[in-house]
Amino acid sequence: MPSVVREEFRCAFEKGRVIKVMNRVLVCAGMILSVVSPGCAPSASRCAELVPANAAQVRPGTTPDGASACLARVGDVRVIVEVQRNGLSWGPGRTWVDGHVVPEDRVVLAIEEAKGRIAAEKLGSRAKGFIEGAASTLTGQQGQR
DSSP: OOHHHHHHHHHHHHHTOHHHHHHHHHHHHHHHHHHHGGGSOOOHHHHHHHSOTTOEEEEEEEOTTSOEEEEEEETTEEEEEEEEEETTEEEEEEEEETTEEEOGGGHHHHHHHHHHHHHHHHHHHHHHHHHHHHHHHHHHHHHHO
């Protein structure tokens, strides 16, 4: 323990001010933690509380900007929630739905829109595959005649 701290404790103990000194130590420790910890990421369990309720595969990660975030999937839709320190706890910041920043009040709607877009893309690629398969089958049958 540094000599300054030791001296502070000795003086406080002699004068009966131990509680005030302990409060100073705790405040200093809190300030040190707040300076040191901004770069760390929340735990996976804390991330589960910050992302939409029906999300799966929740894990800590980073945003496209490189900030701490929680990553999740809702169906085939990728959701990223930036996390920010609120004192000693984590709180949500910006939210990305399939690569686009979305206001907090539109997250659920944006997820549903992205699900619909992805389903349409899948259906379109299946239809294209079906049409190409049918066309190759027809051309193969015409070549055999």
